[in-house]
Amino acid sequence: MRFNKLLLALPVACVGLLLLTSCDNGKSQNGNNQLPKVTVFKVEPLNYTLKISLPGRVVASQIAEIRPQVGGIVLKREFDESSNVKAGQSLYQIDPAIYQANYDSAVASVASAKANANIAQLTLKRYAGLLNTKSISQQDYDKAAADAKQAEAAVLVAQAAEHTAKVNLEYTKVYSPIDGYIGKSSVTEGALVAAGQSTPLALVQQLDPIYVDMTEAATRYNKYLQDENVIYEPAKGNNVELFFNDGSKYALSGNIKFSDMTVNETTGTVTLRSQFANNENKILPGMFVKPQVTLGYIKNAILVPQQGITSNKQGQYTAKILKSDNTIEYRQDIQVYTGIGGYWVVTKGIDVGEQVIVTGLLNLTGVEMGKTMKGEMVGDPTTLTQGQLDSIIQKSMK
Structure with a gap:
């Protein structure tokens, strides 16, 4: 009885095994073909436009520290604070009284020296005639000639003193050496100033054009230079855009004026200076800005x-x-x-x-x-x- 059941079960098992094998082969084949x-x-x-963003700080293109070249009392300030001034414009008037007196004295000294020189020349001419008639000795003539030359030298000394006195008198008026913006005055009328003092009377800054100094790591900057005309074609013309800290963009583009080849020993950076037109004075010295430099293009x-x-x-x-x-x-x-x-x-x-x-x-x-x-x-x-x-x-x- 058991034997008969086993014979009946065997064909069923074989059929199941064949079906399972057939299914596995089908899956394997499908997997290989997928x-x-x-x-x-x-x-x-x-x-591709190769751009870099660098930290930048604004500096004036020219800076003149106004200092007196003679000492004295400031009689008058001749400019409006926080205004634009022109080169040659008078800024301060220092009391000229003593310098005017020195100049007048120098002028008189020149006149006196010239008179003495004239007398010495006349004496020399007269002695020349007397020497021919043997009325005077050669020694007397030589002394007259020396006196004439000494008188001429005295004229030159007096003229030099006159020029010095005139220059000092002119220095009592303090002029602006450049066009630019002048801020507040550090002295008022009645203040005592000294020649070459350490504290400037005022500061004149030229704001148009204006500079933006940017810093870049020396290693990266050298890499940019090496890649020029190899990886990218360098940009030409105005290739610097300027952004303020609030995100706004300055209307005009600038250009690289120069790059400093000296590396800062502390930071390992080099300085690049860019120049911008600034006729409306929107860019002010000391501002921190965000310039973007277009190095070039990869076509x-x-x-x-x-x-x-x-x-x-x-x-x-x-x-x-x-x-x-x-x-x-x-x-x-x-x-x-x-x-x-x-x-x-x-x-x-x-x-x-x-x-x-x-x-x-x-x-x-x-x-x-x-x-x-x-x-x-x-x-x-x-x-x-x-x-x-x-x-x-x-x-x-x-």
Whole structure:
């Protein structure tokens, strides 16, 4: 009886085993035929603007500290505080009385010296006639000639003293050496001032044009110089934009006036000076501002999403490219210049028009071992437009 039940159960078990094996084979076959699904980014040529944002501080293009060159009492201040002055405009009047007296005395001394010189010359001429008749000795004539020369020298000394006295008299009027803005006066009428005193009477600053001093790390600045005409084409003309601390933008662009090649030993930075027109005096000395410098342009730049670029054990940048026949190519030694807004700027290893795989990379590790693989693209390729790139660059500067 048991034997009969076993015989009946055996065909049923065999049928179940065959069905299970058939199902497993079907699953295995379907799995082998199914391609890994990926999404790709199609590389389009773009014009990349290389910009940097630097800290900046405003300084006047010219600064004149007004100091007296003679001492005395200030009789009058001849300018309005917080106003614009012209070069040669009188700013202060120092009491000229003593200097006028010195000048008058010097003028009289010149007249006296000239009179003495005239007498000495007449005496010399008369002695010359007497010497011919042997009426005087040679010694007397020589003494008269020496006296004449000494009188002429005395005239020169007196004239020099007169010039000094005249200059000191003129210094009692203190003039502005430059055009510019003058602030408050540090002295009032009746104040006693001294020649060359340490405290200036006032400060005149030329505000148009005006300078903005920017600082950049010396290592980065040297890298920019090395990349000029190699990675990017340098910008020309007015390539500096100015932003204030409230985020507003100055209407006019400026240009780099010079870059200092001396590195600050404490901070390791170099100074770049830019120049702006400032006829409305909206930029004031001492302000902290945010200049943006356009270094140059990379034409037909290749930008790739950063998730599509990986690195191998050797530290090389790598990427996987989906070809037109759906085969996957493994690229190594890709060169990246810089990154911005989730994208890499690639300078070598990826060409325009190629499709870089950005998702589904974990299923494609076999390609790195040299295995031939194909992939199935899901949806349409994503791209980056010029407008999107410009927006990303602008946002990165904030």
